[in-house]
Amino acid sequence: MKADVPPSGPPLVELKEISKRYGDLLANDGIDLSIEPGEIHALLGENGAGKSTLVKILYGVIEPSAGEIRWQGRPVAIGSPVEARTLGIGMVFQHFSLFDELTVAENIAVALSGEWSLATVRGKLGEISRTYGLALDADRAVWTLSAGERQRIEIVRCLLQKPRLLILDEPTSVLTPQEAEHLFLTLDRLSAEGCSILYISHKLEEVRRLCRRATILRAGRVVATIDPRASSAREIAALMVGNEVGEIRADAPHHPQGEMLKISQLSMPPAGLHGQALTGINLVARAGEVVGIAGIAGNGQTELFAALSGERLAERPDAVVIAGKPAGTLGIDARRRLSAAFVPEERLGHAAAPTHRLSENTLISHAATEVSRTGFILANAAKRLARTIIQSFDVRTPEGDPQARKLSGGNLQKFVIGREIIRKPRLLVVDQPTWGVDAGAARLIRQALVDLARDGSAVVVVSQDLDELFEVADRMAVIHQGTMSPLKPIGEWTKEAVGLEMLGVAQAQGGAHAV
Amino acid sequence: MTTFEAILLTIVTASTPLLIAAMGELVTERSGVLNLGVEGMMAMGAACSFAAAVTFDSTLLGVAAGMLAGTLMAALFALLVLGFAANQTGSGLALTIFGLGLSGLIGAPFVGARRDPVAPVDIPVLSDIPMIGRLFFEQDLFVYASIVLTVLVGLYLTRTRSGLTLRSIGENHTSANALGLPVRRVRFFAILFGGACAGLAGAYLALVYTRFWSPGMTAGRGWIALALVVFAAWRPGWALVGAYIFGAATVLQLHAQAAQFGVPSQLLSAVPYLATILALLLLSIRHGRAIGAPGSLGAPFVPDR
Numbered sequence: 001m002k003a004d005v006p007p008s009g010p011p012l013v014e015l016k017e018i019s020k021r022y023g024d025l026l027a028n029d030g031i032d033l034s035i036e037p038g039e040i041h042a043l044l045g046e047n048g049a050g051k052s053t054l055v056k057i058l059y060g061v062i063e064p065s066a067g068e069i070r071w072q073g074r075p076v077a078i079g080s081p082v083e084a085r086t087l088g089i090g091m092v093f094q095h096f097s098l099f100d101e102l103t104v105a106e107n108i109a110v111a112l113s114g115e116w117s118l119a120t121v122r123g124k125l126g127e128i129s130r131t132y133g134l135a136l137d138a139d140r141a142v143w144t145l146s147a148g149e150r151q152r153i154e155i156v157r158c159l160l161q162k163p164r165l166l167i168l169d170e171p172t173s174v175l176t177p178q179e180a181e182h183l184f185l186t187l188d189r190l191s192a193e194g195c196s197i198l199y200i201s202h203k204l205e206e207v208r209r210l211c212r213r214a215t216i217l218r219a220g221r222v223v224a225t226i227d228p229r230a231s232s233a234r235e236i237a238a239l240m241v242g243n244e245v246g247e248i249r250a251d252a253p254h255h256p257q258g259e260m261l262k263i264s265q266l267s268m269p270p271a272g273l274h275g276q277a278l279t280g281i282n283l284v285a286r287a288g289e290v291v292g293i294a295g296i297a298g299n300g301q302t303e304l305f306a307a308l309s310g311e312r313l314a315e316r317p318d319a320v321v322i323a324g325k326p327a328g329t330l331g332i333d334a335r336r337r338l339s340a341a342f343v344p345e346e347r348l349g350h351a352a353a354p355t356h357r358l359s360e361n362t363l364i365s366h367a368a369t370e371v372s373r374t375g376f377i378l379a380n381a382a383k384r385l386a387r388t389i390i391q392s393f394d395v396r397t398p399e400g401d402p403q404a405r406k407l408s409g410g411n412l413q414k415f416v417i418g419r420e421i422i423r424k425p426r427l428l429v430v431d432q433p434t435w436g437v438d439a440g441a442a443r444l445i446r447q448a449l450v451d452l453a454r455d456g457s458a459v460v461v462v463s464q465d466l467d468e469l470f471e472v473a474d475r476m477a478v479i480h481q482g483t484m485s486p487l488k489p490i491g492e493w494t495k496e497a498v499g500l501e502m503l504g505v506a507q508a509q510g511g512a513h514a515v
Numbered sequence: 516m517t518t519f520e521a522i523l524l525t526i527v528t529a530s531t532p533l534l535i536a537a538m539g540e541l542v543t544e545r546s547g548v549l550n551l552g553v554e555g556m557m558a559m560g561a562a563c564s565f566a567a568a569v570t571f572d573s574t575l576l577g578v579a580a581g582m583l584a585g586t587l588m589a590a591l592f593a594l595l596v597l598g599f600a601a602n603q604t605g606s607g608l609a610l611t612i613f614g615l616g617l618s619g620l621i622g623a624p625f626v627g628a629r630r631d632p633v634a635p636v637d638i639p640v641l642s643d644i645p646m647i648g649r650l651f652f653e654q655d656l657f658v659y660a661s662i663v664l665t666v667l668v669g670l671y672l673t674r675t676r677s678g679l680t681l682r683s684i685g686e687n688h689t690s691a692n693a694l695g696l697p698v699r700r701v702r703f704f705a706i707l708f709g710g711a712c713a714g715l716a717g718a719y720l721a722l723v724y725t726r727f728w729s730p731g732m733t734a735g736r737g738w739i740a741l742a743l744v745v746f747a748a749w750r751p752g753w754a755l756v757g758a759y760i761f762g763a764a765t766v767l768q769l770h771a772q773a774a775q776f777g778v779p780s781q782l783l784s785a786v787p788y789l790a791t792i793l794a795l796l797l798l799s800i801r802h803g804r805a806i807g808a809p810g811s812l813g814a815p816f817v818p819d820r
Binding site for chain 2: 059060061080081082083084085093097098099100101102106109110111116
């Protein structure tokens with residue numbers, strides 16, 4: 001069925017007056033939503049707007065407190081994900097539902113219904129990988145993979161089940177522009193084949209590229225159902241956030257000076273069997289500038305971050321020089337004392353301890369400073385610090401000092417970045433600052449990074465989101481298979497050139513502008 | 516029969532109950548449940564099997580009763596940790612204390628009774644091979660069963676769909692639930708399997724190893740089985756190696772004590788533990804990456820609905 005033809009039958013799925021209550025919190029409040037066969041329908045909203053709750057209800061993971069779901073006109077109760085899959089609903093989760101110790105093939109097999117053997121799964125996996133350009137090694141254990149690679153598993157796992165309705169939660173956040181375009185073609189094709197798609201994204205341009213209808217949620221309610229092509233990105237963002245979205249403001253000309261970070265000829269063997277080695281990386285970040293590092297997931301970003309933060313040590317002290325001091329063989333705390341700060345990619349588990357309160361989480365990077373003395377925690381100082389971070393960075397919390405895991409992704413990210421920025425570090429290294437974060441929070445985080453640089457610090461942003469890098473970075477380099485492209489002012493890069501560097505074709509073809 | 520042969524035979528007898536109990540616990544733990552009640556389930560298996568075997572004069576009925584007792588104990592544990600999402604460590608310790616006590620009560624009338632040895636399975640010709648003949652081809656049925664059990668558990672975990680489901684659930688029960696895998700059902704059967712194995716191990720102790728009942732006769736073997744699972748990094752093959760190293764060290768240190776080398780006997784008694792830890796440690800170092808426990812091990816599962 002073509003998307004242009006008005007559907008004659010009932011919608012594929014219809015949600016009527018769906019509500020979900022958690023104690024005092026109304027996560028979903030009387031939500032109406034209908035999806036036609038073959039339609040790509042966008043679901044937009046900030047983190048905490050109720051999108052995740054809604055799709056979990058649709059996928060049978062949680063039970064609605066009230067309301068009705070109709071599938072092809074008939075009322076259904078979706079009691080479990082198995083029932084959802086039996087109906088033909090597939091889902092790519094935002095927080096991956098993967099098993100770290102199992103291999104890629106096993107992770108896919110475990111979700112399949114019907115008869116299969118690992119050999120046939122491996123065969124199908126290869127087929128889907130080729131068709132949709134989602135490269136995956138069937139026999140690698142998931143714990144060795146980057147976030148981007150993990151997401152590919154989720155997508156392939158769904159496509160293998162030939163769903164009637166595919167729910168995708170932020171599917172492109174870790175893809176290159178080329179990969180994303182490839183995915184859009186896939187989605188267009190699935191849509192033309194009659195498969196409906198519920199597409200959750202914070203990237204408005206994507207939604208406008210793909211969808212004819214978008215439902216916008218704010219604070220658990222539907223605020224509008226619109227045609228995203230008929231509205232500007234700014235209008236849509238305003239509906240989502242509830243107030244006008246401003247551009248990132250960078251104060252006019254500035255003159256970066258003083259090398260806060262100098263990486264010279266940094267090489268490192270891969271950490272695990274499947275890690276990426278770093279070879280001869282050179283990079284300089286000066287006080288007052290934001291340096292962006294682009295690249296596809298799994299090309300050495302994780303290793304580079306570990307080498308910068310001191311989670312892994314270099315062989316030579318002068319491989320990493322922070323604020324003029326050779327720091328290559330120093331540990332994390334020693335580097336922090338040189339006034340460096342680090343925000344890793346995984347906010348829950350790496351940047352923050354999930355079951356610890358926010359005040360206790362300040363200790364992770366402030367241990368050597370004001371919140372502890374001679375080994376004892378200064379609980380009041382920690383609480384004060386947490387409160388300051390919460391206020392300065394607009395962190396929305398369910399209670400005064402909640403456990404880290406109780407925060408939505410965007411709010412926790414604001415907290416962990418705020419925790420580092422509030423120390424006024426002279427060097428900040430941050431890995432995927434706005435991954436899976438809503439538009440409002442992303443804007444605040446980017447503004448904070450730019451402001452920090454304008455105040456005279458050096459900021460290194462590792463990101464797979466090119467729009468983000470073009471927005472915040474003064475200079476940018478691309479990492480590909482553990483090697484770094486030349487660092488060039490942002491004005492000298494085009495998206496195409498970056499995309500080609502990401503794929504490693506730029507050097508091979510002898511020029512960034514070759515196609 | 517030479518002394519050497521006799522020693523080898525005792526090693527096999529000492530290792531078999533450890534192996535059987537460890538296999539059961541390994542499957543339970545792979546599903547993400549830590550059952551510290553192995554010692555208690557084993558004691559109940561021993562008491563009930565001995566009581567049934569003496570009462571009905573049947574080894575077969577004894578074994579069945581032992582396995583049933585272990586399974587019932589495990590069902591009680593499952594009710595606590597799955598039904599009420601109770602703390603697994605606490606529930607398991609309680610199960611051990613409860614099992615040790617109750618087994619004393621059940622076994623009390625049978626103190627002093629004896630059972631005849633269980634006849635070994637004699638494989639003709641092969642068992643006549645010098646030295647190793649009797650070791651490999653003239654053992655009781657339990658010994659062969661324990662080896663087959665190890666192989667089956669290994670194949671089950673790595674080669675079958677149901678085994679993959681079980682491992683997934685043990686690795687991450689939240690993801691497994693989101694994918695629609697039956698977390699609690701799988702764990703229920705894994706716990707029951709663990710109980711049946713512990714019961715069988717207890718039956719072996721009472722009916723083959725000692726052939727009498729005395730309170731507390733499990734003597735910490737349940738705990739050793741638990742430790743074996745950890746040091747074997749949740750792998751059936753390594754658990755087999757570990758069980759036999761432990762069994763061998765136990766028997767050899769007894770002989771060493773008898774020979775009076777002038778080493779304090781308490782030190783020699785510690786040798787099996789040290790040897791087992793050392794051997795399995797070496798195995799896991801050779802493997803490269805330190806292998807972690809199943810991701811959800813010990814965490815109570817409460818579905819998010």
